[in-house]
Amino acid sequence: MxxxxxxxxxxxxxxxxxxxxxxxxxxxxxxxxxxxxxxxxxxxxxxxxxxxxxxxxxxxxxxxxxxxxxxxxxxxxxxxxxxxxxxxxxxxxxxxxxxxxxxxxxxxxxxxxxxxxxxxxxxxxxxxxxxxxxxxxxxxxxxxxxxxxxxxxxxxxxxxxxxxxxxxxxxxxxxxxxxxxxSAKKAIIALFGGCSLVLKDGKPSLSCELFDSIKLDLDLTCSICLDTLFDPVSLTCGHFFCYMCACKTASVTIVDGLKAANHTEKCPLCREGGVYEGAVHLEELNMLLSRSCPEYWEERLQYERKERVKQAKEHWESQCRTLMGV
The missing domain is CATH 1.20.1050 (Glutathione S-transferase Yfyf (Class Pi); Chain A, domain 2)
Structure with a gap:
């Protein structure tokens, strides 16, 4: 047809x-x-x-x-x-x-x-x-x-x-x-061949067999830290990063968040400006990666907790100094 x-x-x-x-x-x-x-x-x-x-x-x-x-x-x-x-x-x-x-x-x-x-x-x-x-x-x-x-x-x-x-x-x-x-045993409609998480040399990617012999592969490696995406976000330009990595490139703290990023800040890959404010948290992808890479996830989670506490402490100390006029 x-x-x-x-x-x-x-x-x-x-x-x-x-x-x-x-x-x-x-x-x-x-x-x-x-x-x-x-x-x-x-x-x-x-x-x-x-x-x-x-x-x-x-x-x-x-x-x-x-x-x-x-x-x-x-x-x-x-x-x-x-x-x-x-x-x-x-x-x-x-x-x-x-x-x-x-x-x-x-x-x-x-x-x-x-x-x-x-x-x-x-x-x-x-x-x-x-x-x-x-x-x-x-x-x-x-x-x-x-x-x-x-x-x-x-x-x-x-x-x-x-x-x-x-x-x-x-x-x-x-x-x-x-x-x-x-539901896994049910046949999937012909136009959609299904999705899978592929691990190659320890690096994950999302693979989907598409209609008309097209294959979609999404690399799940953060191009900033060069590791598996953790707490992933998608900028409005479509590029994926770890949330903490995105905050660093946007010159904002985790406490302030990506919505506080200056409109002139650019994506580190495509250099498009104004891409941070509308960033999307990829919650389903986050759950999939946490279950598929448990050892890495636990190690990264411990590191990020310490970094978040550190940044939160620095943020509130800065706020206190500002209020006290120091």
Missing amino acids: KFCKKYEEYMQGQKQKKLPSVGFKKLKKILKRCRRDLHSHEHSTPHDSSTCPKKCPVCDGTFFPSLLNEMSAVVGCFNERAQKLLDLHLASGFSRCLFWFKGRLYGNHGALSQEGKDLVTYAIINAVAVRKILKKYDKIHYSKQGQAFKSQAQSMHMEILQSPWLCELMAFHINMRETDEA
């Missing part, structure tokens, strides 16, 4: 959930119209017709703006639904009761797990749809404008595979699977 038909059938099945999608069929029609325009342009101008005109009304005015809006809607919906699901899973006591009364409780353990898998599938198939339509664009135009658009979308945080909530859902899926033997 061709991808376009498979995608249309999948999104039709999700219609009751009112999920936004990539207008794959509509975008293909736009490209067909653009191909006709290029063909007529070939016979009316003497220069090389293998590339799209610099000012193509079809591409500049319709195709890319439409795709960008759809990608934005898909990423926004995915992030919101994933965050709600994970908040529910991690909630306890009064907070969990509150979710119940607001109608956000999915019913039971198995329903939560299925919802997580459905969201991962939704992210993956839309990522594939974007990749295929951009590939088709470049094929028609004999250009690399599609790839350039993809890079631009990544810098604007519109690439769904960069979302920290996808990493969290992958960790959530493994956590749920390993704590529920019955």
